[in-house]
Amino acid sequence: MDPTSLSRQQQAIAPIGAAMATGDLPQLHAALHEGLDAGLTVSDAREILVQLYAYAGFPRSLNALGELMKVLEARRQRGVQDAPGRDPAPLPTGRELLALGTANQTRLSGGPVKGALFEFAPAIDEYLKTHLFGDIFGRDNLDWPSRELATVGALAALAGVEPQLQAHIRISLNVGLTASQLRGVADVLAQRGQREAAARARAALDKHLGEAARR
Incomplete structure (x- = not known):
């Protein structure tokens, strides 16, 4: 192609x-x-x-x-x-950053991201939402x-x-x-x-x- x-x-x-x-x-x-x-x-x-x-x-x-x-x-x-x-542009901090990251992750993925892995390791879930999808994708x-x-x-x-x-x-x-x-x-x-x-x-x-x- x-x-x-x-x-x-x-x-x-x-x-x-x-x-x-x-x-x-x-x-x-x-x-x-x-x-x-x-x-x-x-x-x-x-x-x-x-x-x-x-x-x-x-x-x-x-x-x-x-x-x-x-x-x-x-x-x-x-x-x-x-x-x-x-x-x-400046990003929010604290719980507002988590909310932004959660919203970004949901939009990017096409729906809320859940699962046994995130229940097993909730820290990685918060890191993904706050840092990857908040700090970076924000x-x-x-x-x-x-x-x-x-x-x-x-x-x-x-x-x-x-x-x-x-x-x-x-x-x-x-x-x-x-x-x-x-x-x-x-x-x-x-x-x-x-x-x-x-x-x-x-x-x-x-x-x-x-x-x-x-x-």
């Missing part, structure tokens, strides 16, 4: 997420250049790498942010002035479709997290991305040499669509 249903900026996001998640800094270096050339702002690129610590860990995020700094400095030395983008300097493209790219690149990838395929569709666009994401990953990530993304989408057809 020709991934033209994705904008140039959107096409650039998943490869950044995949390279960040695997710690492939040369590949990330190239993906960041490509993303900035496509029109991602400095804020966009930075926010993607900050968000993905929640999926790939602080070490990967810190290394990736360091690589972004190198990319930006190299571009400045060449006379390239990348648009800075904008900072997020930041308004990157839209939700872009956040999902980054997350799908990262999770597709990681082995053993297929349930989480499946969940974010569903969330991607909930926030307005189409099945055709998600197939485009897999195609872009394959074109960038991230073939295992591409295969996982396709498999997760096919599984979701197959289950939806049987309902």
Whole structure:
């Protein structure tokens, strides 16, 4: 498929997420250049790498942010002035942040998120609601479709997290991305040499669509 249903900026996001998640800094270096050339702002690129610590860990995020700094400095030395983008608006705190995160999680997931796992470990439920869906997804300097493209790219690149990838395929569709666009994401990953990530993304989408057809 020709991934033209994705904008140039959107096409650039998943490869950044995949390279960040695997710690492939040369590949990330190239993906960041490509993303900035496509029109991602400095804020966009930075926010993607900050968000993905929640999926790939602080070490990967810190290394990736360091690589972004190198990319930006190299571009400045060449006379390239990348648009800075904008900072997020202030977030609430305390119980208001929990309420915001719970509402965001419900909107993204298409309904309240409950289950035995969250009853078994209520702390992780609160962390997800307050931090991931409040502190991170509550930041308004990157839209939700872009956040999902980054997350799908990262999770597709990681082995053993297929349930989480499946969940974010569903969330991607909930926030307005189409099945055709998600197939485009897999195609872009394959074109960038991230073939295992591409295969996982396709498999997760096919599984979701197959289950939806049987309902």
